[in-house]
Amino acid sequence: MLRKQGMKRSMARFDIVGQLGSLRRYARSLTRDSADAEDLVHDALVRAYERRGTFRSGGNPRAWLLAILHNIFIDRMRSRRSEAARIEQAGRLAEQNMPASQDHSVRLSQVREAFLSLPEEQRAALHLVAIEGLSYAEAADVSGVPLGTLMSRIGRARAALREMEEGAPARGKNHLRIVGGES
Known part of the structure; x- marks a missing residue:
């Protein structure tokens, strides 16, 4: 109780308004931007209020506030560097x-x-299994056809896609061909 009363007395004598000039100057020096400096001063004052119990009675309030401001600035710089590194790594990946x-x-x-050129029943069966990830039994239920019918439609669709892939030179593994000159 006595400690709280002593703290209240020391905080009552704590001239926050008188420290604003120093805080703003130091914040501008650190951030090089007046809007960021104002945000930094605001956050420092909020943190000082939240942690007013850590202020030592008889201590220098100006030094205490400047230390809080400095620590918040350092925390922000670390988090910006960390974020920049994460963004850079994500870009590389x-x-x-x-x-x-x-x-x-x-x-x-x-x-x-090629997929759209398949007959509708083959395209629908292949879509349910290959794209939607349904099992053959689930796809057969959705389509309302027996399992064997669904399996044969998927088999025919895959065979048709394979044939289109292998049969058309533009769709083969070599997408480019030499025109003119020696081959």
Whole structure:
């Protein structure tokens, strides 16, 4: 109880308004931006209020507030560096995992075209199993056909796609061919 009364007396003498000039100057020096400096001062004052119990009676309130402001600035810089590193790493991973966009687009277009050219019952059966991830039994139930019928439709669809892939030179493994000159 006595400690709380002593703290209240020391906090009552704590001239926050008188410290604002020092806090703002130091914050501007650290951030080099007035809006960021104001945010930093605000956050420092909030933290000082929340942790007012850590202020030592007889201590220097200005030094205490400046230390809080400095620590918040350091925390922000660490978190920005950490975030920048995460973003950079995510960018590198995305670049590594992304195929050449033009080749990918062409290939995706060819597969889509081949898939859409299948007869509807084959396309529907293959879609349910290959794209939606249903089991053969679940796909047969959804389609309202016997399991054997569904399996034969999927088999025919896959065979037709294989034939389209192997039979058309533009869809083969070599997407480019030499025109003119020696082959």
